[in-house]
Amino acid sequence: MASSTKHTSGDTLQRRGLMFILSSPSGAGKTTISRMLLSRDPQISLSVSATTRPMRPGEQDGVHYHFVQQAEFERMVDADEFYEWATVFGHSYGTPKAQIRAGLKEARDFLFDIDWQGTQQLYQKDQQDVVRVFILPPSIDELRRRLTERATDPADVIQARMERARAEISHWDGYDYVVVNDDVETCYDQVCEILHAERRKRARQTGLIGFVRELMKD
Numbered sequence: 001m002a003s004s005t006k007h008t009s010g011d012t013l014q015r016r017g018l019m020f021i022l023s024s025p026s027g028a029g030k031t032t033i034s035r036m037l038l039s040r041d042p043q044i045s046l047s048v049s050a051t052t053r054p055m056r057p058g059e060q061d062g063v064h065y066h067f068v069q070q071a072e073f074e075r076m077v078d079a080d081e082f083y084e085w086a087t088v089f090g091h092s093y094g095t096p097k098a099q100i101r102a103g104l105k106e107a108r109d110f111l112f113d114i115d116w117q118g119t120q121q122l123y124q125k126d127q128q129d130v131v132r133v134f135i136l137p138p139s140i141d142e143l144r145r146r147l148t149e150r151a152t153d154p155a156d157v158i159q160a161r162m163e164r165a166r167a168e169i170s171h172w173d174g175y176d177y178v179v180v181n182d183d184v185e186t187c188y189d190q191v192c193e194i195l196h197a198e199r200r201k202r203a204r205q206t207g208l209i210g211f212v213r214e215l216m217k218d
């Protein structure tokens with residue numbers, strides 16, 4: 001039986017983890033879907049970035065970020081320890097490779113809540129482990145409604161948010177999957193279908209070679 005061979009763990013074959021990227025324009029529901037995935041699926045966890053910005057109240061080192069000094073961050077850049085890194089509002093942020101590489105070997109999946117530029121960088125570094133999912137709003141009217149957070153926001157502020165959202169949407173074709181978020185539970189189910197199917201990809205099922213070899217024995 002499959003579960004009794006050394007190539008399996010529990011009732012599934014051994015597999016390699018994956019890097020699951022969720023991107024969307026703000027207002028499309030990416031943060032909600034990310035939270036649902038993290039709270040409902042124990043195999044996936046959020047990738048924890050390193051940053052040089054000061055810790056905010058309520059944040060924990062190693063949970064929200066790895067908080068490091070500028071000199072340490074520069075050492076990590078020089079030692080090629082990041083998948084990607086960027087300077088945002090005067091502080092440095094980067095995705096450390098070591099924790100992710102170790103996790104992938106142990107069938108742990110990592111969620112990345114990043115924009116299209118971060119997605120491109122990550123994909124260039126590691127195509128076989130990356131799965132790119134883009135979430136779209138159901139209509140432009142609904143997006144406008146979601147971006148009109150306060151009724152008192154001036155029209156030009158709302159307009160600027162809409163422009164930013166449109167710019168992000170223009171990168172939809174750089175993703176493997178695109179999901180329309182009309183209803184949050186339906187969207188979540190569709191994102192889960194993608195995640196579950198990707199976990200089952202032959203190339204990720206590292207236990208298959210040995211398992212099939214056993215099947216083919218006399």
Ligand code: 5GP
Pocket residue numbers: 049050053084085086088093094095113114118
């Ligand atoms: P905050 O300081 O508010 O947590 O994040 C500021 C910005 O940095 C956000 O836009 C966030 O997406 C971005 N950011 C956080 N971690 C990383 C990372 O590892 N790489 C890149 N490129 N951006 C990041």
